[in-house]
Amino acid sequence: xQSYPHISEKAIELDALLKETEDPRCGALNVFVGTLRDHxxxxxxxxxxxxxxxxxxxxxxxxxxxxxxxxxxVHHCRIVHRIGRLALGEASVAIVVRSAHxxxxxxxxxxxxxxxxxxxxxxxxxxxxDGTSRYLDGxxxxxxxxx
Amino acid sequence: MQVQVELYGGLxxxxxxxxxxxxxxxxxxxSVSEALEALIAAYPALRGGLSGVAVAIGDALVxxxxxxxxxxxxxxxxxxxxG
Numbered sequence: 001x002q003s004y005p006h007i008s009e010k011a012i013e014l015d016a017l018l019k020e021t022e023d024p025r026c027g028a029l030n031v032f033v034g035t036l037r038d039h040x041x042x043x044x045x046x047x048x049x050x051x052x053x054x055x056x057x058x059x060x061x062x063x064x065x066x067x068x069x070x071x072x073x074v075h076h077c078r079i080v081h082r083i084g085r086l087a088l089g090e091a092s093v094a095i096v097v098r099s100a101h102x103x104x105x106x107x108x109x110x111x112x113x114x115x116x117x118x119x120x121x122x123x124x125x126x127x128x129x130d131g132t133s134r135y136l137d138g139x140x141x142x143x144x145x146x147x
Numbered sequence: 148m149q150v151q152v153e154l155y156g157g158l159x160x161x162x163x164x165x166x167x168x169x170x171x172x173x174x175x176x177x178s179v180s181e182a183l184e185a186l187i188a189a190y191p192a193l194r195g196g197l198s199g200v201a202v203a204i205g206d207a208l209v210x211x212x213x214x215x216x217x218x219x220x221x222x223x224x225x226x227x228x229x230g
Binding site: 034050052053055056057058059081093113116117118119121122123125135136138140141142 | 222
């Protein structure tokens with residue numbers, strides 16, 4: 001079965017991710033979904049455009065999935081991120097972790113989202129109710145001195 | 148030599164394009180660092196804007212000391228904000 005794409009412009013289909021990771025060995029399923037909220041730093045947000053460096057983003061998510069599998073007692077970890085323009089309430093990221101017991105699924109999913117925020121080459125452009133937009137500040141991927 | 152430069156996020160907004168070709172005169176190779184200096188010289192809007200910017204070739208991040216040859220393609224990745 002072909003695995004669900006790590007990066008896609010299409011709406012995230014949770015059902016497909018759940019089906020892909022079904023496993024009778026697992027008694028715990030932890031799903032984290034990040035959705036677009038209507039406010040940020042005191043401003044009314046109406047939409048968000050997500051942009052990725054796709055080759056590096058795919059490699060980063062594959063690596064992070066492997067890392068979760070190796071670092072926690074989990075059987076499955078899938079991490080997918082949406083790109084393009086999203087409306088309020090739409091899912092931008094989904095993480096599915098399955099393990100025998102709940103503590104590992106919680107820990108693995110938490111690790112995945114925290115690391116994703118530091119490592120995934122994705123940028124957000126926030127669109128506001130007043131018609132303006134701006135790129136959000138972020139986390140440097142690596143900190144080397146710049147000219 | 149020429150280097151193809153791909154820009155992401157706020158960098159694209161600063162320069163007004165997501166892709167450009169940088170020409171470095173009279174050299175056959177240049178470090179990433181040298182290419183970035185030449186880029187700032189050619190696009191002053193980038194001055195001060197490369198702080199915290201990472202550089203990728205293909206699907207890997209590279210250091211500032213990596214040597215580029217003619218027709219190399221690099222991506223400039225500003226601080227990230229995924230999730």
